Amino acid sequence: MMFGRKRFPAAVAAFETAVRAQDPDAAEDAFERLLATAGGAGDAELHEAGPRLAAFLDEVPPGPRGTIAVLIGACVERGADPLACAPAVFEGARGAFERAAGFCAAWKEAGRGELPSPEGEGLEDADFERFGFGPVMAWQSLPHFERACVAMLNSPAVRRTVPGRAGLRDAVARAAGLSGEPFQCLVHALAVLDDEPFVAIDRATGAGFALRASGIGDNFQLHTLLADALIGGGHLPGTAPSPEAVAMCRDLPGRTPTTGSFNLVGADGEWIWNEGNPADVPVVDGVRLVVLDPPPYERSWPAGRFFPGMTGELVLERALTAEESRALLAQVAQPGR
Helix, strand or coil, X not given: CCCCCCHHHHHHHHHHHHHHCCCHHHHHHHHHHHHXXXXXXXXXXXXXXXXXXXXXXXXXXXXXXXXXXXXXXXHHHCCCCHHHHHHHHHHHHHHHHHHHHHHHHHHHHCCCCCCCCCCCCCCCHHHHHHHCHHHHHHHHHHHHHHHHHHHHHCCHHXXXXXXXXXXXXXXXXXXXXXXCCCXXXXXXXXXXXXXXXXXXXXXXXXXXXXXXXXXXXXXXXXXXXXXXXXXXXXXXXXXXXXXXXXXXXHCCCCCEEEECCCEEEECCCCECCCCCXXXXXXXXXXXXXXXXXXXXXXXXXXXXXXXXXXXXXXXXXXXXXXXXXXXXXXXXXXXXX
């Protein structure tokens, strides 16, 4: 694994010099060297390279820009400072999604039918002139930017402190609406909540609980952690998930089968689907309120984390008083399904 060491920092330096000098031939050569040597680079080299590449990401030509964003993400996954890298990656992603949305709109206006794949299938040579090289490259770069942004959003420090998520979320939504692509990983990552107050009320007993959630990627994960906190903690009757399932929903790698303990219902009476995310849970009196009903049928799934690089946490803070629980339950509609 020593193959890329020392050669990788030289490739980073050569690529930066060529990009800043706007020398396309030298940049192409250095880009190829970057890809060839990154896999063998040591942690210290990657720690230094991530912020350095992020510092000039906006100057990288549209063709390789998405790939460089992925490389920055790989550096972060190996320990580079995510706070130093995330702003440039978010801004690059926002611009790519905005330009890609324009490409999608122009493609439809031209009556071209189904959009080309990000790999280029369905594109013609004339399309680069017809729609512009930059917009076409932006469309093709979206899978790369999605992957790079998720690598940044795995960091709780990034999620809590780095601005730009709202603008990126809007750009992703517009591109998704015009293209029909869900961009599910990035949409879920941008919706992840941290230090978020939740209240869970068991409809049958009226018992209520105040909890706080961070880093939970979907409601399968939320459901499992709720069952652990309330059933596993001895506060409600039922069968708790296994310790292994709970650990895999927190920080243990892998997945293991588990069975649902509840039917999750929002204050509007609508079911809270496991396929959604905690941000779907409606807010009542400043907290996200979830009502726990018996499951109408047995649901099983592989317990684990939607984002393997993101640590999930659900902390039980206290039991509500009977008066608090009754007041909240009085605001809950009956289930709509």
